Amino acid sequence: xxxxxxxxxxxxxxxxxxxxxxxxxxxxxxxxxxxxxxxxxxxxxxxxxxxxxxxxxxxxxxxxxxxxxxxxxxxxxxxxxxxxxxxxxxxxxxxxxxxxxxxxxxxxxxxxxx
Numbered sequence: 001x002x003x004x005x006x007x008x009x010x011x012x013x014x015x016x017x018x019x020x021x022x023x024x025x026x027x028x029x030x031x032x033x034x035x036x037x038x039x040x041x042x043x044x045x046x047x048x049x050x051x052x053x054x055x056x057x058x059x060x061x062x063x064x065x066x067x068x069x070x071x072x073x074x075x076x077x078x079x080x081x082x083x084x085x086x087x088x089x090x091x092x093x094x095x096x097x098x099x100x101x102x103x104x105x106x107x108x109x110x111x112x113x114x
Contacts, residue, residue: 012048014090016034020062060080
């Protein structure tokens, strides 16, 4: 895990990639799915969603696909192979961090940690 490529995703980027790991979605669908995933904790508004999607597109972590939608302006996005790799690296880093937290919390609370 050490020395792996990471781009330190911000929270909206992480959750966009996580949501797209399930299936391709539009920006609106992503907003709803992220609210669902985070149980309402994170609302990615339009002013954040579309610039973040643009950045993820530029970094080739997602790609726009042609949808068979009747809505002409509806853009659908999916993860790229690189996006899947980056998401996995971020998940692995989160797991490592959680283990470190558990270790420290157990030490400082006499084994009654997280």
